[in-house]
Amino acid sequence: MMVSLGNVLFNGLAYGMLLFVISVGLSVTMGLMGFANLAHGAFAMLGGYVATTLMNKAGVPFLLTLPIAFVAVAAVSVVLERVLYRRLYRAGELDQVLLTIGLVFMAVAGATYVWGPGQQPVRMPDYLTGQWTVAGIDIGVYRLFMILVGIAVTAALVLGIERTRFGAMIRAAVDNPRMAQGCGINVNRVFSLTFMAGSGLAGLGGAVGINLIGLDPGFPVKFMVYFLIVVAVGGLGSIKGSLIAALLLGVFDVGGKYYVPEVGAFIIYAVMVSLLLWRPAGLFGRR
Amino acid sequence: MVSLPVASPQASPQESGAAPRSRPVTQLERRSRWRWHEILFWLAAASCPLIVPDDLVLASQVLIAGLFALSLDLLLGYGGIVSLGHAAFFGVGAYAAGLLARHGWGEPVSGLLLSGALAGLLGFALSFIIVRVRGIALLMVTLGVSLVLHEAAVKGYAVTGGDDGLQGIAVDPLLGLFSMDMWGRTAFGYSLAVAFAGFLLARRLVSSPFGLALQGMRENGRRMAAIGAPLRRHSALIYTVSAALAGVAGALLTQTTEFVSVEVLGFQRSAEVLIMLILGGAGHLYGAFIGAAVFMIVRDQLAAANPEYWFFWLGLMLVLVVLFARGGIIGGIATVAGKLGSRFRKGGTR
Numbered sequence: 362m363m364v365s366l367g368n369v370l371f372n373g374l375a376y377g378m379l380l381f382v383i384s385v386g387l388s389v390t391m392g393l394m395g396f397a398n399l400a401h402g403a404f405a406m407l408g409g410y411v412a413t414t415l416m417n418k419a420g421v422p423f424l425l426t427l428p429i430a431f432v433a434v435a436a437v438s439v440v441l442e443r444v445l446y447r448r449l450y451r452a453g454e455l456d457q458v459l460l461t462i463g464l465v466f467m468a469v470a471g472a473t474y475v476w477g478p479g480q481q482p483v484r485m486p487d488y489l490t491g492q493w494t495v496a497g498i499d500i501g502v503y504r505l506f507m508i509l510v511g512i513a514v515t516a517a518l519v520l521g522i523e524r525t526r527f528g529a530m531i532r533a534a535v536d537n538p539r540m541a542q543g544c545g546i547n548v549n550r551v552f553s554l555t556f557m558a559g560s561g562l563a564g565l566g567g568a569v570g571i572n573l574i575g576l577d578p579g580f581p582v583k584f585m586v587y588f589l590i591v592v593a594v595g596g597l598g599s600i601k602g603s604l605i606a607a608l609l610l611g612v613f614d615v616g617g618k619y620y621v622p623e624v625g626a627f628i629i630y631a632v633m634v635s636l637l638l639w640r641p642a643g644l645f646g647r648r
Numbered sequence: 649m650v651s652l653p654v655a656s657p658q659a660s661p662q663e664s665g666a667a668p669r670s671r672p673v674t675q676l677e678r679r680s681r682w683r684w685h686e687i688l689f690w691l692a693a694a695s696c697p698l699i700v701p702d703d704l705v706l707a708s709q710v711l712i713a714g715l716f717a718l719s720l721d722l723l724l725g726y727g728g729i730v731s732l733g734h735a736a737f738f739g740v741g742a743y744a745a746g747l748l749a750r751h752g753w754g755e756p757v758s759g760l761l762l763s764g765a766l767a768g769l770l771g772f773a774l775s776f777i778i779v780r781v782r783g784i785a786l787l788m789v790t791l792g793v794s795l796v797l798h799e800a801a802v803k804g805y806a807v808t809g810g811d812d813g814l815q816g817i818a819v820d821p822l823l824g825l826f827s828m829d830m831w832g833r834t835a836f837g838y839s840l841a842v843a844f845a846g847f848l849l850a851r852r853l854v855s856s857p858f859g860l861a862l863q864g865m866r867e868n869g870r871r872m873a874a875i876g877a878p879l880r881r882h883s884a885l886i887y888t889v890s891a892a893l894a895g896v897a898g899a900l901l902t903q904t905t906e907f908v909s910v911e912v913l914g915f916q917r918s919a920e921v922l923i924m925l926i927l928g929g930a931g932h933l934y935g936a937f938i939g940a941a942v943f944m945i946v947r948d949q950l951a952a953a954n955p956e957y958w959f960f961w962l963g964l965m966l967v968l969v970v971l972f973a974r975g976g977i978i979g980g981i982a983t984v985a986g987k988l989g990s991r992f993r994k995g996g997t998r
Contacts, residue, residue, distance in 0.1 A: 397784055448971060454787060455730045459926055460970045462919055466963030474957050582915070586795060593788040627799040634792040638777055641785040 367498035369616045375504035377611020378511025379573055383566030383584075384591040385518065385603045386559020392598015393535050394552050396446060397454045400461040401563055401588055402581035403468035408434045408564025409576040410472065413481045423486050427568050434564025435557040442556050447549075465581045472578040481576040489572075503572050510569055514562065518600055531555055535598045587614075590633050596646025606644060680855035689934060693840060697833060704832040710937075710944045711839040712901050715846050717924045717936035719893035724922075725931030726854055727886040728866030729778070732787045733794025734894055734921055737767040739913030741895025743801065746814040746908040754820035760842065760899045767895020768888050775884035791915070798913040814908035835904035842900050843937075846893055850933055853889065862886055866931075923966055929976030938977050 387401040408430035415421040415429060445464075449457050485503060492501045522528035533541040534548045542548045567576070574584070590610060595602030610629065617628055640646070696707045716738055723729050744763035753759055774793060781789050801808045808814055853859050861882055864872045873879055902908050911917060920943070928939020946965075950958035973980055 391784065395783075397787065445967070445971070453730075454783060455724070455926075456970050456974070458730070458732065458787065459922065459966055462923075463963040463966030463970065466959045466966070468963075470957040470960030470963065474960070478956070586791065586915075589788060589791070593784060597784065623803060627796060627803065630792045630795040630799060634777075634789055634796065637781060637785050637789050637792070641781045643785075 365497060367496070369619055370612060371498055371500060372504060373612030373615035374608060375501075375507040375611070376573065376615055377608035378508050379566060379570045380587055380591055380611055381604050381607035382511055382514050383563045383570070384588040384607060385514070385600060386556075386562045387588055388592045388595060388603040389531070389535075389598055389600070390552070390556050390559050391592055392596075393531070393538075393555055394450055395597075396450060397457045398446070398461050399458060399585055399589070400464040400468065400581065401560070402583075402585045403465055404434050404438055404560040404563040405567030405570070405584070406468065406472060406576065406578070406580040407437060408567035409481070409571050409580070410476055410567075411564065412568035413483055413571060413576065414476075416483065423489070427565055430568035431561040431565040434567075435561030438560030439553060439557045442553055446556070465585070468581055469578045472580075476578070478578060481571065483571050483576075485572055507569060507573060510565075514565075515600070515604060522600065527551075527554070586630075590629070592643075594633060594636055594643055596643030599643070599645040602643055602645030676855050676857065676860065680851070686934075689937075690844065693843075693937075696840075697836060704836040706944065706948060708832055708835045708839040708904055709901075710941045711836075711843040712897055712904070713921070713924060713944060714937035714940035715839075715843045715900065716894055716897035717921050717928070717940050718843075718846060718850055718933060719890045719897060720921050720925050721930055721933060721936045722850055722853065722886055722893065723890040724925065725933075725935070726859060726862045726866065727883060727890075728862075728869075729883060729887065730787060731790040731918070732922075733790040733792070733915075733918050734890075735913055735915070735917035736790075736794035736797050737771055737891040737894035738898035738901075738917060738921075739794075739797060739801065740770055741767040741898030742902045742908050742912040743808060743814065743898075744895070745899035745902040746817050747807070749817045749819050749903070749906075750814065754818055756819050756838070756903050757823070759819075760896055760903065763899035763902075764892045764896035767898070768892025770895075771891020772884070772888040774891075775887040778887055779880045779883045791918075794913060794915065794918055798910065798915075801910050801913050808908075808910070811910055813910060817902065817906045817908070819903050819906055832904070839900055839904060842896065846896060847933065847937075850893070854933065858882070858885070863931075923962070925976075927965070927969055927976050929978030929980075929982075932978040932982075935976055935978040942977065 383405045384401070386404075387398060390396060390398060411430045411433045412423075412426040415426045416423060421429070441464075445460065449460055489503050489506055492499050494500070522531060530541070530546050530551050533544070533546060534551050538548050541551075567580070570576075587610065591603055591607045594610070595604070595606035613632075614626070614629060617624060617626070621628075636644070693711070697704060700707060716734075719737070720731065720734050723731060723734070741763040744766045745759050748754075748759045748762060753762075777789060777793075778786065802810055804810070854862070861872065861877050864877065865879055865882060869879060898912060901912070924939035924943045925936055926939070927943055928937070929935030947958065947962065950961055954961075969976060975982065
């Protein structure tokens with residue numbers, strides 16, 4: 362039986378929203394500082410583990426674990442940023458890539474050590490389970506929740522960046538860091554805070570995504586390419602670009618798995634490569 | 649950072665009296681002369697069957713990994729082109745050798761060369777893409793190409809055997825005389841010969857005017873463009889050579905193990921070869937082999953002691969090297985040797 366197009370679109374949108382929530386922080390930090398952070402997925406994984414540990418060991422309700430995951434990951438990331446990342450802002454991509462691959466290895470081994478190699482069991486609260494059928498489309502309640510979270514994050518980001526003073530500082534720093542520094546903006550501090558928020562969002566995404574994509578120590582490696590595709594295709598530092606790229610990736614990935622499973626992720630990688638050849642800076646990149 | 653050679657005061661005796669040569673040529677000649685520690689290095693490698701007769705299988709693996717890292721060194725250490733997907737060429741070489749042997753072409757040396765040529769051809773085709781992008785897009789494109797090939801190998805079950813790997817590979821005796829034995833003696837000798845040949849090629853290449861131009865590109869691409877160096881052509885050429893050499897390394901792995909697993913194309917392999925090279929020191933040729941040896945031996949020990957978490961230490965090692973020892977092992981040795989050397993002669997050459 363063919364799965365209806367509506368279902369594919371709906372599930373793809375939910376998946377895309379998840380990819381967006383996790384990747385958008387990476388996009389902004391890569392656009393801001395040009396830092397190739399392959400360890401971004403490790404932050405998402407950490408968020409997931411914080412949430413499951415709180416739920417399973419301390420009985421904290423699921424919705425409450427989400428903000429805690431955000432804060433915990435943001436706190437960890439700012440320590441890493443101060444101790445490790447900051448030393449390599451002026452270094453080449455190669456050094457950044459190597460450092461963050463090293464961090465990924467450490468995170469994967471560390472997570473295996475602390476939480477074991479298997480998938481983390483999670484039980485979602487009853488009000489987030491089940492599904493409705495509307496006009497022939499199966500609407501999973503959890504996927505709907507995921508889409509709502511994605512919309513909320515998008516709205517918060519757009520408002521935060523377009524309407525607040527700090528958002529204006531970020532935009533200035535992305536456009537021209539030297540000029541921004543010259544105007545008295547502390548670019549380093551702006552970057553630290555942005556990095557923190559972006560990593561926190563990854564943590565939130567990791568927590569909210571367990572129910573959709575699972576959680577095990579291989580997470581940072583398994584999804585690294587997806588996050589990078591979102592960033593590279595969307596264009597560095599572009600929220601709009603990340604959103605569109607993430608939704609497209611989500612829909613095509615889900616659709617590909619339903620309709621042409623024998624081809625697998627082949628198409629996605631091939632499309633990414635050809636897209637980057639057409640526009641090396643991504644769909645909405647400026648540089 | 650500049651590692652272009654500086655003429656040192658003590659010129660060698662045979663230069664005086666010879667017809668006057670232009671300075672870069674004499675520099676290159678001086679640099680391409682064999683030193684005693686280079687000869688020592690290869691003698692040590694060749695004496696592995698005497699020193700570690702029980703670990704020849706590991707020694708062959710080190711040589712193959714070293715050859716692969718050497719191919720990346722040409723690209724990254726000399727050309728300054730970063731690749732996150734170098735396993736693409738290694739894997740193509742490995743599969744080509746496996747498929748040739750499986751379908752009747754069991755002669756190893758010609759199989760090796762054919763596989764290398766095929767990988768080089770792919771590298772040549774891709775080089776037109778590679779020269780167009782840089783920075784993060786370059787990382788993503790190289791990574792993407794290797795992922796496409798990996799997916800193709802996983803899904804192309806009928807040809808590649810998919811996740812089960814390519815089996816039933818029968819390699820003829822080497823030169824019609826030596827068949828692959830259980831202790832890996834033939835495999836070791838074969839790997840050593842191929843690695844040495846690859847090394848000679850790479851060494852010749854980097855001490856040619858083309859090699860010098862590459863290093864100029866790495867240090868300052870704009871300036872090289874300004875003096876009229878054809879950057880794109882140089883990039884494409886080194887990319888092709890590097891791909892072919894990586895393909896040879898992959899084919900060597902297939903022929904010595906008589907098996908191809910789909911992980912020859914995996915991201916893990918691309919990451920590991922980068923790690924080996926950086927650990928050993930990029931841009932020195934020997935760094936590739938030393939990094940491969942240290943990496944494989946450490947991994948062997950750690951994985952035996954700590955099978956589940958060994959890559960934690962690998963990650964830590966990587967972080968420490970990037971933060972504190974950018975030159976890798978060779979870079980560290982060169983710094984120490986340079987300091988010692990400058991004590992003996994004033995105004996030493998760094």
